[in-house]
Amino acid sequence: MATVAISGGTGLIGKALTGLLRQRGHRVVVLTRKPPRGITAFGSSDADLTYALWNVRKGEFPSAILSETDYIVHLAGANVAKGRWTKRRKQEIVRSRTVSGALIVEALRAGPCRVKGVISASATGWYGPDTGGKPFKESDPPADDFLGGTCTAWEDAISPVTTLGKRLVILRTGIVLSREGGALPAFLSSLRLGVAAILGDGKQVISWIHIADLCRLYVQAIEDPGMTGVYNAVAPAPVSNKTLVLALAERLRGRFYVPVHVPSWILRLGMGEMSVEVLKSCTADVSKAKATGFQFAYPTVGAAVADLLKDAR
Template identity: 40%
Template structure:
């Protein structure tokens, strides 16, 4: 009998790909969603985080939970209201799951939760960050610290909990890569700011495979930096995209002040950088990357 994985945020970019790969691996997938619109080969249960509603059947039928839900960090400008939504969507959804697990009979064996390398701060320069590095103090760090504290509520119930501090996810279905690649295809690509800011990236399939391995491998516990082995600068990434697409880079770097004018405080997500190392994944797990090399990852996604 196949095991059931309950996913929150399953209709997002990562959730959709993760669902495909889980089904390929023989798992049954259930989603918690605000809408109960049918999805092929998936059981959909309803929840409403703001109203504190969660269909208990979702919990009672799950063997594992993967928690991805949360308002997109870079989807909109950071107004005060948007900041509240970014924080609240993460903390409230996790708390709702913890409460449902506490009061319903269940057989959930592990809880694999999304987090972010924003834990270390939006811009940590070229200082190497590992899982034991201190948290930052800016908005992204405050959100991620609160997010991870809320995930501790599940761990406190005795459920093995894994927190994936995720880097920049490379996929053509959303996120940064299409926005970087499109102007390069049109001959209008350029590095951002100094171009020296580091990007700690991961191919979406490797990220999803990490989640899948962590479901059943009991050696996974606590916090992991879900990034590829080699962070690269924004300039190096831009040049590598241009090389894979066989396009020239003709324009000068886009100045930081232009990015700040366009995006406000949100600009830190592209002008800032993080040199994050996958220390625990590399040293403490058997996980093997399929796309640990940037060129191979871009060739897979862009060609």
């Protein structure tokens, strides 16, 4: 059994990952600024789920956990899809990832600790839009846009852990499909009214992943000492926006829905700069992750939708 500290552990992925780690017998320490009422504080018991206080803005890290922590999972970061990308919001998106990463690095550098490795989130926003060539591999350069720059700074902030002798794994994650939040509820909101809202022409390719597979990949990154470096964390069968929306519509509504294309100009009016991302194609290659022996439980969008919406009708 390992002890795993998770930054961003109260978010969508963090909660799901915490549950899976505990199922597998690991102990989880959630780094949080505002612990829930009645929580078990780190060091107060042998519980398999405890909480430790940190404050990124004040540069405060609970260094006491490092002598008992085997791995750190770094998920912290402001929600990219929440709100318009104003100058202030963009700064918050970047700083929430880079400052928290730097804080982890400094805590590890200060030591002492028994941490063996760090598994950090990143995103397929690293890559530029598809140009009709091969799917993006981990060695491809970052895009010359906001998300490309954000992901570069994000990964750069945590990468110094390798100079401290720690194994580093970075998972560039695509669109995460989950009943509990993320992109799926946004897709379903119009479908519940019988409208299948296809964004733009619907041809843009989405590299997606079922949250269960994403959490299993994080667990493998923790447990497999052979995993190191960057991996694309996406399902092996990317689909177009139209294909995904219609798959959801057919599962949720049967034949009782109306497909409606939302014009690009309306998306740009309502979402501003963020509309570029929802209209952009990104096909990420997952062969590196598969080469580790990882097997997807939900390799196709049909399998994922069937699971996620099995109780929806």
